[in-house]
Amino acid sequence: MIQLQEVSVSFGGRSILQKISLQAEKGQSIGIIGPNGAGKSTLLKVIAGQWMPSQGEVTFAGKPIQSYGKKQLARHIAFMRQNVVYELNDRVYDTVMLGRYPFLKRFSSEQPLDHEICRQSLQRTDTWELRNRYLDQLSGGERQRVLLAQVLAQQPKLLLLDEPTTYLDLHRQVELLSFLKQEQQNGLAWIAVLHDLNLAAQFCDQLVLLDAGKLVQMAAPAIMLRSPAIEDVFQIRTVVLDIPSLHVPQIVVTGNK
Numbered sequence: 001m002i003q004l005q006e007v008s009v010s011f012g013g014r015s016i017l018q019k020i021s022l023q024a025e026k027g028q029s030i031g032i033i034g035p036n037g038a039g040k041s042t043l044l045k046v047i048a049g050q051w052m053p054s055q056g057e058v059t060f061a062g063k064p065i066q067s068y069g070k071k072q073l074a075r076h077i078a079f080m081r082q083n084v085v086y087e088l089n090d091r092v093y094d095t096v097m098l099g100r101y102p103f104l105k106r107f108s109s110e111q112p113l114d115h116e117i118c119r120q121s122l123q124r125t126d127t128w129e130l131r132n133r134y135l136d137q138l139s140g141g142e143r144q145r146v147l148l149a150q151v152l153a154q155q156p157k158l159l160l161l162d163e164p165t166t167y168l169d170l171h172r173q174v175e176l177l178s179f180l181k182q183e184q185q186n187g188l189a190w191i192a193v194l195h196d197l198n199l200a201a202q203f204c205d206q207l208v209l210l211d212a213g214k215l216v217q218m219a220a221p222a223i224m225l226r227s228p229a230i231e232d233v234f235q236i237r238t239v240v241l242d243i244p245s246l247h248v249p250q251i252v253v254t255g256n257k
């Protein structure tokens, strides 16, 4: 579905990403992990087609990402960004309806189908009751769920999420990631930047470890958590425990290196 081949990004002579190659197939989930400044958000922006690589190529469904028009790409790939500055006086319903923009014909307004998809997105994220409120009247977690509703309204094939669990309480974090996992059965592929290694291990099929712009390792969660690279890259000491009720082990940080 999406493929990156030796993608490098640099700004003002400074290298941010170096020769990153990875791919995600239909129905697959990838967690991007790594320390602050490793290049995780930049990688998502490149996959979203927002930043062009200095070198290498990103292809979606076999075609270079730059060959898609902006609106056309938005019908396939949605991006739930971090720290988005929305007009806080926007109504929840209108914010979610923005997700339908890529599907609107030129000069035409929303159709009944757009309202139906908007309603479903609000209901699926438990924000239907909030639809007439304004964004600045919501808690951080409620706002995060509205932003999820917006990208769901876009009905993407690939969903990119930058730290989607920020602001969410533990119940809502598990709820969000379980929801995404369930959507994989309908063919959704998703790639999320996650700081919580245990949640990433529980919900992602593959983990990608980035450090200083380089892809250090890509592996299944059970392998990644036990990789010495985790302790090296994060500069921490860890213990990895098998949890009988879970299909993956969990990691406990016992201190810094």
Ligand SMILES: Nc1ncnc2c1ncn2[C@@H]1O[C@H](COP(=O)(O)OP(=O)(O)OP(=O)(O)O)[C@@H](O)[C@H]1O
Pocket: 011, 016, 034, 035, 036, 037, 038, 039, 040, 041, 042, 043
């Ligand atoms: N617009 C920009 N211009 C120049 N450098 C940038 C720009 N955006 C990010 N960077 C730099 O690129 C590097 C990677 O940033 P990025 O935001 O991708 O890291 P990250 O892994 O997502 O970090 P965090 O976990 O702190 O969110 C950082 O050193 C950052 O300062």
